[in-house]
Every structure is written in C-alpha cells, then in structure tokens.
Amino acid sequence: MAAHPRARPARVVEQHRAGYVVADATDHVFDVESPPQWQRPPGYRRGKVAPEARAVVGDWVLVEDGRIVALLPRRNALKRAAAGEHYRQQLIAANVDVALVVCGLDGDFNPRRIERYLLLARAEEVEPVVVLTKADLPGADPDAARAALASVLDQGVPVLAVNACDPAAADALAPWLRPGTTAVLVGSSGAGKSTLTNTLLGQARMKTGQVRERDARGRHTTTYRALVPLPSGACLIDTPGMRELKPTGEEALDDGFADIEALAAVCRFRDCRHQAEPGCAVRAAVEAGDLDPGRLANYHKLQDEVARAADRLAQRRGGIPPGREGGGRPR
Incomplete structure (x- = not known):
C-alpha cells in the first residue's frame, strides 16, 4: 500500500485474456487492465511472469488509474497442474473457504474423480462439500451414490443430493454459504454448476446447456471463471468444467x-x-x-x-x- 498511496483495493470477479473485471463494492464493478509484465506472450522469456504470480478470480488487488498495480497476498489458491509436457500450475480460484464439488447422478458420477477434487481442495485447506445434482432424474439413486462414497463420508465430508433447479438446494447449502464466505463450484461440464448458481442467485444469470444423452457430457456453457455475490451474503465462483485434474506435487x-x-x-x-x-x-x-x-x-x-x-x-x-x-x- 505504501508504494501506491493513491491505489484502492478491489477483488477480481472475472478474468479475461484482455484484462480483468474487479469490484470494490457489491454494486460497483468495472474493467481494469493488467500490469504490462502480465501481458507477455506465452513464448516470451525475458521478464516472464509465472501464471501463479498473476491475479485470478477471488484475488485481491490494488487498482490505480484503471490498472492493477499490485497483487495482494493470498490466503490460499485452489490449483491443478496444467496439461502439457512442461510443469506449470493452473490456478482455479483464490481466497476460497469452501469447494462445492458438483457431480451429476447420471453418467457423470465418478467417485474416483471426486477423490481427486477433494485432494486438491484439502491441499489448500479449503473445506470440501460434495454436491450430487440431478437427484430428480428417473433412475437417480442418491443412496447408492452415498454408499459408493462411504469412505468420503467416513472422513467427515458432507455429501448432499439435490435438484439443482429446486430452490430447496439453496436451503441445503445454506450452512456453507454464510455471509463473508467464498465458495467455488468445481466439476465436469454438464454437472449442473451453472444451473445451481442460477438457483442460488434466484435468477437465470449464468448460461446453461443440455448434456449429451450418449455419455452425459456437457458443453462448456461456462467459458470463464466468475465471482458473483449471493443473496445470503456469500460469494460464489462458477468455473468451466474440468476433464483433467492433475496434482501439482504439493498435495498430501x-x-x-x-x-x-x-x-x-x-x-x-x-x-x-x-x-x-x-x-x-x-x-x-x-x-x-x-x-x-x-x-x-x-x-x-x-x-x-x-x-x-x-x-x-x-x-x-x-x-x-x-x-x-x-x-x-x-x-
């Protein structure tokens, strides 16, 4: 703060290639440019800034004259190793309290993938909650899913089965969406993350889509990460679907x-x-x-x-x- 006496703090609510959207109040959201050193092309080596040293959704930054001038210290950052030959970390969201691991009770249900999400969440001391969506579908069996996740339940991780379209889902998640809390939704495309976000918001703000019948996979209707304030006073970060979850090497x-x-x-x-x-x-x-x-x-x-x-x-x-x-x- 001393190096930028005219700057004011703001939180990153959207991240795009051309810059960021930040908020310094619930009703004051505006575009800002990223620092020049963050704008280096991927092959540019001189002065290159590592991805984890750049702001992501959930980060707090200092803003001055329409530009980010500093990234403030993080409490944590949910991350995975990026695909590719060279080691690189990909940050998903920063300063998170709760990770809502969303998995559909259709062809999307995969206990082994859920275990991966839990491993990444716990590595950053983020509280995990498994949210099984599509409990209203014919053939959905929440009891069988809970049995398949018995080891997860035994370790104290909550497992909730909900209809993401039903307002009752907001009541079920209320204990983890208290005022001042930041939660992030993670899961595969088509799991129901954006539908759940709309239900928690009480309005259709996020774009949603249908899954393919043959494999229950969804299209990437969410193409960027976004932080939205909820009526409960919590903040919710919606993320694009992730098909690959590689550990960073920092997990226990x-x-x-x-x-x-x-x-x-x-x-x-x-x-x-x-x-x-x-x-x-x-x-x-x-x-x-x-x-x-x-x-x-x-x-x-x-x-x-x-x-x-x-x-x-x-x-x-x-x-x-x-x-x-x-x-x-x-x-």
Missing part, C-alpha cells in the same frame, strides 16, 4: 486417504507397497471387503502422480522433492 495423500494411511501404519513392513507383500494390512482390508479396491487403485495412481509432479516441481525450483532427501519414495 494422508489428507484424502486417511483410511488407507491408517491401515498402512500397521503393515508388517514400513516400506510396504500394498501389492503382494506379506503382512500387508491394506490388502487384508480389501480381501475382507472393508476397503474398496477401486479406492486403493486410485490411491496408488495418485501416489505415483503426486511423486512425479513433486519431482518436476523440485526441478523447476532447483531443490529436492519433500520426502526424497534419503533417495527413497515417500510412503
């Missing part, structure tokens, strides 16, 4: 797989890989029907992905990945 698997980590602690061998080793408590739980084999397979997959991402992140920073100081794999 024990946050999302506490059940497996607890079992691993009593395996006979400390470096047990939970494959075919004798005395493996994790495999014993699978064989006894106490642990979903699909969840264990996802745990192994994410373990490898997080380790690879941590290596790439460490190489980028010129350091040693956490847990690798002795040369072994993290447990």
Whole structure:
C-alpha cells in the first residue's frame, strides 16, 4: 500500500485474456487492465511472469488509474497442474473457504474423480462439500451414490443430493454459504454448476446447456471463471468444467486417504507397497471387503502422480522433492 498511496483495493470477479473485471463494492464493478509484465506472450522469456504470480478470480488487488498495480497476498489458491509436457500450475480460484464439488447422478458420477477434487481442495485447506445434482432424474439413486462414497463420508465430508433447479438446494447449502464466505463450484461440464448458481442467485444469470444423452457430457456453457455475490451474503465462483485434474506435487495423500494411511501404519513392513507383500494390512482390508479396491487403485495412481509432479516441481525450483532427501519414495 505504501508504494501506491493513491491505489484502492478491489477483488477480481472475472478474468479475461484482455484484462480483468474487479469490484470494490457489491454494486460497483468495472474493467481494469493488467500490469504490462502480465501481458507477455506465452513464448516470451525475458521478464516472464509465472501464471501463479498473476491475479485470478477471488484475488485481491490494488487498482490505480484503471490498472492493477499490485497483487495482494493470498490466503490460499485452489490449483491443478496444467496439461502439457512442461510443469506449470493452473490456478482455479483464490481466497476460497469452501469447494462445492458438483457431480451429476447420471453418467457423470465418478467417485474416483471426486477423490481427486477433494485432494486438491484439502491441499489448500479449503473445506470440501460434495454436491450430487440431478437427484430428480428417473433412475437417480442418491443412496447408492452415498454408499459408493462411504469412505468420503467416513472422513467427515458432507455429501448432499439435490435438484439443482429446486430452490430447496439453496436451503441445503445454506450452512456453507454464510455471509463473508467464498465458495467455488468445481466439476465436469454438464454437472449442473451453472444451473445451481442460477438457483442460488434466484435468477437465470449464468448460461446453461443440455448434456449429451450418449455419455452425459456437457458443453462448456461456462467459458470463464466468475465471482458473483449471493443473496445470503456469500460469494460464489462458477468455473468451466474440468476433464483433467492433475496434482501439482504439493498435495498430501494422508489428507484424502486417511483410511488407507491408517491401515498402512500397521503393515508388517514400513516400506510396504500394498501389492503382494506379506503382512500387508491394506490388502487384508480389501480381501475382507472393508476397503474398496477401486479406492486403493486410485490411491496408488495418485501416489505415483503426486511423486512425479513433486519431482518436476523440485526441478523447476532447483531443490529436492519433500520426502526424497534419503533417495527413497515417500510412503
């Protein structure tokens, strides 16, 4: 603030290629330019600013004369690793309290993908809530979905089944949308995020679309992230659908797989890989029907992905990945 005495704080409510839309009051929203150093083309190396050093929706910035002059410190930033050969982080939203993980009770329902969202949310100390939409569709079975998410429920993550078009959905989500709270909607295209946003707003503000019958996939009706104030006094960030969720390497698997980590602690061998080793408590739980084999397979997959991402992140920073100081794999 001392370096920009004439600047005023504002929050980013939309992010576009040509600039940003910010708000310094609920009813005062305006366009601003980004700093010149944020406008470098992708192949420009000299003075290039990393994507995570630029403002995203939910960030607080200082604005002066129609331009952002500074990015204020973040409390957190929900993010994933971007697709591509080179390591790069893609920020989804900043300064978030709650992540509403939206998944439809149709062909979109995927417990393994939900586990990925929960892992990314917990890495930034964002409270996750699973919202199962389309509970009104013929054939929808919320009880069966909750059974498939038993391990998620056991870890205290709320799982709600709603009709995103019904105003009752706003009542169901009210405990997580209190005044001053910022929530972000994440999920696949066609899951019902924009429909749910309209219901929470009490008006049809966000564009919605139909899903394809053959695979329950939706079109990208939301093409950019947007923060909107809700009648409850909370702020809600709607995001485009995400089909790929790659970890950044900063996640801790024990946050999302506490059940497996607890079992691993009593395996006979400390470096047990939970494959075919004798005395493996994790495999014993699978064989006894106490642990979903699909969840264990996802745990192994994410373990490898997080380790690879941590290596790439460490190489980028010129350091040693956490847990690798002795040369072994993290447990």
